[in-house]
Amino acid sequence: MTLPPTRAFHQAALHTDDPGLGSAFDRPLERLMSRDGSFRVRRMGRLGGGLREGFVVLATMPALRLVATFVAAYLVMNLTFGAIYMLIGVEQIGNADLSSTGGRWLSAVGMSVQTLTTVGYGSLYPTTLPTWLLAAVEGVFGILGFSLIAAVIFARFARPTARLEYSSHALIAPYKDGWSLQLRTANRRSVLLVELEARLLLAMAEPGGSIERLSYFILPLQIDRISFLPLSWTLVHPITPDSPLAGMTHQDLTARRAEFMLIIKGVDEGYMQPVIARRSFRFDEIVWGGRYVRAYDVADGEARLHLSKLSEFTPEPAPDRLPS
Numbered sequence: 001m002t003l004p005p006t007r008a009f010h011q012a013a014l015h016t017d018d019p020g021l022g023s024a025f026d027r028p029l030e031r032l033m034s035r036d037g038s039f040r041v042r043r044m045g046r047l048g049g050g051l052r053e054g055f056v057v058l059a060t061m062p063a064l065r066l067v068a069t070f071v072a073a074y075l076v077m078n079l080t081f082g083a084i085y086m087l088i089g090v091e092q093i094g095n096a097d098l099s100s101t102g103g104r105w106l107s108a109v110g111m112s113v114q115t116l117t118t119v120g121y122g123s124l125y126p127t128t129l130p131t132w133l134l135a136a137v138e139g140v141f142g143i144l145g146f147s148l149i150a151a152v153i154f155a156r157f158a159r160p161t162a163r164l165e166y167s168s169h170a171l172i173a174p175y176k177d178g179w180s181l182q183l184r185t186a187n188r189r190s191v192l193l194v195e196l197e198a199r200l201l202l203a204m205a206e207p208g209g210s211i212e213r214l215s216y217f218i219l220p221l222q223i224d225r226i227s228f229l230p231l232s233w234t235l236v237h238p239i240t241p242d243s244p245l246a247g248m249t250h251q252d253l254t255a256r257r258a259e260f261m262l263i264i265k266g267v268d269e270g271y272m273q274p275v276i277a278r279r280s281f282r283f284d285e286i287v288w289g290g291r292y293v294r295a296y297d298v299a300d301g302e303a304r305l306h307l308s309k310l311s312e313f314t315p316e317p318a319p320d321r322l323p324s
Helices: 006-014 050-060 063-088 101-116 129-158 250-255
Strands: 164-166 170-175 178-187 193-205 212-219 225-228 232-238 259-268 273-282 286-288 290-292 296-299 302-305 313-315
Touching: 006 212, 050 129, 063 101, 063 129, 101 129, 164 273, 170 232, 170 290, 178 259, 178 273, 193 232, 250 286
Parallel strands: 170 286
Antiparallel strands: 164 178, 170 178, 178 232, 193 212, 193 225, 193 259, 259 273, 290 313, 296 302
């Protein structure tokens, strides 16, 4: 059995099949993955999932948007039931203000607030069968609604997530006697991440053709596993003759709409649960020639990490074309 030449063997090892993102499109894509790691896919047509899918959306929604969603839902519920009380007749609510339209609305909404929150001060109360039935229905909505809020909050606290900070740009940087692709990350939380693994995937469009065809490469890293992440981690892909970046220029990366997708897996020491983080760097987020400034120092015998310096770099003269 004859082994292939070393260069061809390494090229075959670097090239990978479609990882699940698609390899052919009818027109160019802006990017496969957003900077925050979410995939840029808009689902059209009928969507499944129902209540379960809605719960997952709430549990993974950004905190400010979640609070705004709950506040908006609370206001809409009160206004809706307040309008129904108005239709039934505010005079069927005990101690309601019937002197003006504004007073009627305040009484109707006040009755809804007390019922929805199950507070029941007693200043407003139903006096007829229709208002009693409506209050019973609204009370159920209130119990279910606040139970849902409690479940979502618990799910958010119980679900470990990795909050990693990344450099704003990846660098074509000097490495030993040659060049490399470098990007940097650090943990934003004080909770330690352990047993981290990193994988760097490159997607590039094939030149020519009427259909957008993508090729994928797994880029070997100088260090792809670390035991702890208390400081910053610079991930380095040495550009050797076997690298798919060998012999390329910045214009080549732009023409082929190169996109580097970083996947990091680790264990959250606080929860002792695995976490996954993703980040994408597109061709226009690559600095051609630079060296990262150290993001940590020592003061009073203690190491200090400066997250604000994570993206700082000094320019370095780089060749127009990477060595091949």
